[in-house]
C-alpha cells in the first residue's frame with residue numbers, strides 16, 4: 024500500500040464528493056454539507072487550516088533528542104501516538120456510495136487498533152450510523168469510542184450504557200450538533216445542554232464522558248464543573264457554525280482554563296505530523312483526525328487508515344527531533360516561533 028494508491032482509489036470512490044485537493048482546506052468544497060465541506064461560506068473549515076499554517080515551529084538541532092517518545096496515556100488508554108480518529112458519520116448515506124457505513128466504521132476502528140490507537144464513531148438520524156459504529160467496536164472487543172448526538176438526555180444515557188456494556192473505554196457527545204435540523208426533522212430532537220444536564224449524564228454512566236465541540240473557555244469550565252472527563256475543542260470540521268475561529272486559535276485560551284483538570288483534545292484542519300506537534304504545544308493532550316483518515320479508509324480500508332496514521336507518526340517523530348521535543352506528554356510552548 025502506498026499514499027498515491029490510497030489517494031487515487033479514494034478519489035474514484037468519492038465520485039466528486041471529495042476532490043482530494045492538494046491541500047485539504049475547505050476552499051473547493053465550501054458549503055458542501057452533506058458532503059465533505061464546511062457549512063455556508065466554509066470559513067470555519069478554512070480558519071482551522073489557516074490557524075495551523077500561521078503557527079510556526081522553531082527548528083532546533085543542537086540537543087540530545089534522538090528517539091522521541093510518541094506514546095501517551097489518554098483517559099486510561101495506552102496509545103502509541105497522540106492521534107485518535109474523529110467520528111465521521113453518514114459516509115454510507117451521503118457520499119455518493121463511496122463505501123457502505125459498516126465497511127467505513129470497520130475500517131476506522133480496526134485501522135486505528137492496528138496502529139496502536141483508537142477510533143471514534145458517529146451518530147445520525149438514520150439508526151444505521153450509530154449501529155454500524157457499535158458493530159465495528161464490538162468486533163474489535165470494545166476498542167472504540169461512540170460519539171452520540173446531543174439527543175434528549177435520557178436517550179444519551181441509554182446509548183452511553185450500551186457503549187459501557189460493549190466494553191468501550193469512553194463515550195462522547197458532539198454537543199456542537201445542537202442545531203442539527205436533520206435530527207429534529209427526523210423526530211429525534213437535539214439541543215444544547217445545561218451544566219445540570221451534563222452532570223446528570225456523567226452521574227448515570229460508568230465510563231469516561233467526552234464532550235466534543237467546545238470552542239470557549241467558559242464552556243470548557245462548565246464541562247469541568249459538570250464532572251466531564253474530556254473535551255474536544257472542535258467546530259465539527261467547520262460544519263456546525265460558519266465563521267467560527269480556527270480551533271488552534273482558541274486552544275491556548277481553553278487550555279489555560281482547564282488543562283491538567285481534565286483531558287484536552289482538539290481537532291480541525293490537522294494535515295501533518297507537524298500540525299499535531301503544534302496542537303500539543305498550544306495545549307492539547309492529543310488530537311483527532313477527521314478527513315485525512317476518511318480518505319485513508321475509503322482509499323485503502325483498515326490498512327489505509329493504519330497507513331495514514333503511521334505516516335503522521337513518522338512526520339510527528341521527525342518534527343519532534345527537529346524541535347528538540349523528547350516526549351508528546353510534555354510539549355513546551357517554546358518550540359513555537
Ligand SMILES: Cc1cc2nc3c(=O)[nH]c(=O)nc-3n(C[C@H](O)[C@H](O)[C@H](O)COP(=O)(O)O)c2cc1C
Pocket residue numbers: 058059060071109110111112113144145146147170197235257258259260261262290291292293311312313314315
Ligand atoms: C462528513 C463528515 C461527517 C461527520 N460526522 C460526524 C459525526 O457523526 N459526529 C461527530 O462528532 N463529528 C462528525 N464530524 C466532525 C469530525 O468528527 C471532526 O470534528 C472534523 O472532521 C475534524 O476536522 P478535520 O476533518 O479537518 O480533521 C464529521 C465530519 C465530516 C467531514
